[in-house]
Amino acid sequence: NAGVMQNPRHLVRRRGQEARLRCSPMKGHSHVYWYRQLPEEGLKFMVYLQKENIIDESGMPKERFSAEFPKEGPSILRIQQVVRGDSAAYFCASSPDRSSYEQYFGPGTRLTVT
Amino acid sequence: AQTVTQSQPEMSVQEAETVTLSCTYDTSESDYYLFWYKQPPSRQMILVIRQEAYKQQNATENRFSVNFQKAAKSFSLKISDSQLGDAAMYFCAYRVFQGGSEKLVFGKGTKLTVNP
Numbered sequence: 001n002a003g004v005m006q007n008p009r010h011l012v013r014r015r016g017q018e019a020r021l022r023c024s025p026m027k028g029h030s031h032v033y034w035y036r037q038l039p040e041e042g043l044k045f046m047v048y049l050q051k052e053n054i055i056d057e058s059g060m061p062k063e064r065f066s067a068e069f070p071k072e073g074p075s076i077l078r079i080q081q082v083v084r085g086d087s088a089a090y091f092c093a094s095s096p097d098r099s100s101y102e103q104y105f106g107p108g109t110r111l112t113v114t
Numbered sequence: 115a116q117t118v119t120q121s122q123p124e125m126s127v128q129e130a131e132t133v134t135l136s137c138t139y140d141t142s143e144s145d146y147y148l149f150w151y152k153q154p155p156s157r158q159m160i161l162v163i164r165q166e167a168y169k170q171q172n173a174t175e176n177r178f179s180v181n182f183q184k185a186a187k188s189f190s191l192k193i194s195d196s197q198l199g200d201a202a203m204y205f206c207a208y209r210v211f212q213g214g215s216e217k218l219v220f221g222k223g224t225k226l227t228v229n230p
Binding site: 033035040041042043044045048055056058059089091093101102103105107108110 | 159
């Protein structure tokens, strides 16, 4: 059973470009969470999604950031018009349902904005 | 608001010795989960140990154990017989349930160095 997969592992974008980060949850998992880790910081919650639904996006910046988890395919975190402050590691986690105590983390995508 | 505080930015330990990492949290809920995650240089988040708040018994996983003090809202991690492979960032986390949502709230981490 493959773990949570994220791609790309490393992404370099110039200021003003768009970044698209992908997350494939573990098989059978329908709950996806995105976290951001700034340098020298802990992970901070961004958004919680179930298939075709955004459950909680309270941690998402109001502008430029969006997330989706379609019925088919991976979850996508999209950052439009990236700025240097968006440089961070972005982690995806998944769980089979809300009552599961554990979130299983992917290896993360390191975004560098030049 | 739920917060998690790790007061030790860095700790070091000699190989084979014991080290304790501190964590305190703030919550008004009575039922919750607490976790310690390890993040080695590869950046992969690895679950080390979890504790359910309703359980009085402290969780143990091989060389890793916790000291859970619910009244004091303290959740420390003890690593016994430290090994070089234990060197990593360690994050304490609290699982929040709010309405129809749930998420993890992390502390800022403690960098553990293991000296040979």
